[in-house]
Amino acid sequence: MLYLRNLTYHPTASENGILKSINLDLAPQKLGLIIGPSGSGKSTLLEILSGLAEPTSGSLFWREQQLIAEEMQQLAGLVFQFPERHFCGGTILEELRLGHPELGIERVRHALSEVGLEHLSFSTPPHALSGGQQRRLALAVQLIRQPHLLLLDEPTAGLDWSMRRQLVNLLAKLKQHWTLLVVTHDALDLLPIADSCWNLNHGELKSIDPVALKSKVSTLDGKPPVYTK
Numbered sequence: 202m203l204y205l206r207n208l209t210y211h212p213t214a215s216e217n218g219i220l221k222s223i224n225l226d227l228a229p230q231k232l233g234l235i236i237g238p239s240g241s242g243k244s245t246l247l248e249i250l251s252g253l254a255e256p257t258s259g260s261l262f263w264r265e266q267q268l269i270a271e272e273m274q275q276l277a278g279l280v281f282q283f284p285e286r287h288f289c290g291g292t293i294l295e296e297l298r299l300g301h302p303e304l305g306i307e308r309v310r311h312a313l314s315e316v317g318l319e320h321l322s323f324s325t326p327p328h329a330l331s332g333g334q335q336r337r338l339a340l341a342v343q344l345i346r347q348p349h350l351l352l353l354d355e356p357t358a359g360l361d362w363s364m365r366r367q368l369v370n371l372l373a374k375l376k377q378h379w380t381l382l383v384v385t386h387d388a389l390d391l392l393p394i395a396d397s398c399w400n401l402n403h404g405e406l407k408s409i410d411p412v413a414l415k416s417k418v419s420t421l422d423g424k425p426p427v428y429t430k
């Protein structure tokens with residue numbers, strides 16, 4: 202269980218606070234969805250949760266234990282927005298073993314099968330994969346470390362409709378084993394599989410009821426329902 206208590210982030214360079222007294226509870230094996238417009242602080246929050254930045258004040262807990270940034274780095278795996286832009290391995294195997302050359306072939310195989318890429322050769326260059334496959338590989342790069350918490354920044358951005366649908370199905374499968382926190386400016390893709398939802402606006406986080414939001418989204422503009430679930 203992840204708990205955030207009165208978390209704030211206010212770098213000295215910034216006139217206003219970027220994150221303002223954030224409280225959030227996320228249960229294990231659930232998908233939490235944070236929806237917010239550009240500049241609302243979504244990526245900043247993920248940077249703090251992944252231990253890349255220190256909060257100005259407030260606390261982070263995993264189960265009953267309060268964690269500092271270094272411990273969050275171990276606990277969480279962050280998949281950046283457009284993660285394929287950060288690939289630096291020459292092959293799938295190199296990409297998965299970056300920073301962990303000791304990882305055995307079985308771990309590599311398992312990570313690839315978790316994201317449905319087990320049929321690919323280890324020697325395939327990451328840049329030879331399709332956009333959807335590259336996103337899956339980026340997920341495997343984090344999963345191979347076996348983090349307790351998987352953080353995803355706009356995971357469906359830039360993918361076409363069918364790849365987005367495949368990725369959403371994959372995330373629905375992954376949450377059977379992992380705890381996921383996803384941030385996005387566009388809830389449409391991920392709302393059907395979200396267990397908890399929040400709105401982030403100017404650094405203020407407010408809980409919203411996913412069921413109420415789903416029915417609202419499905420009747421937007423009088424268009425046919427977006428969701429079939």
Ligand SMILES: Nc1ncnc2c1ncn2[C@@H]1O[C@H](COP(=O)(O)OP(=O)(O)OP(=O)(O)O)[C@@H](O)[C@H]1O
Pocket residue numbers: 212214215219237238239240241242243244245246386
């Ligand atoms: N270290 C920092 N110092 C000063 N300002 C910062 C810092 N980090 C982020 N910001 C500002 O904080 C705000 C939130 O940025 P952030 O990237 O978290 O937003 P976002 O919700 O992820 O936006 P987008 O949807 O465009 O990715 C922005 O106004 C950004 O300029």
Ligand SMILES: [Mg+2]
Pocket residue numbers: 243244245282354
């Ligand atoms: Mg962002």
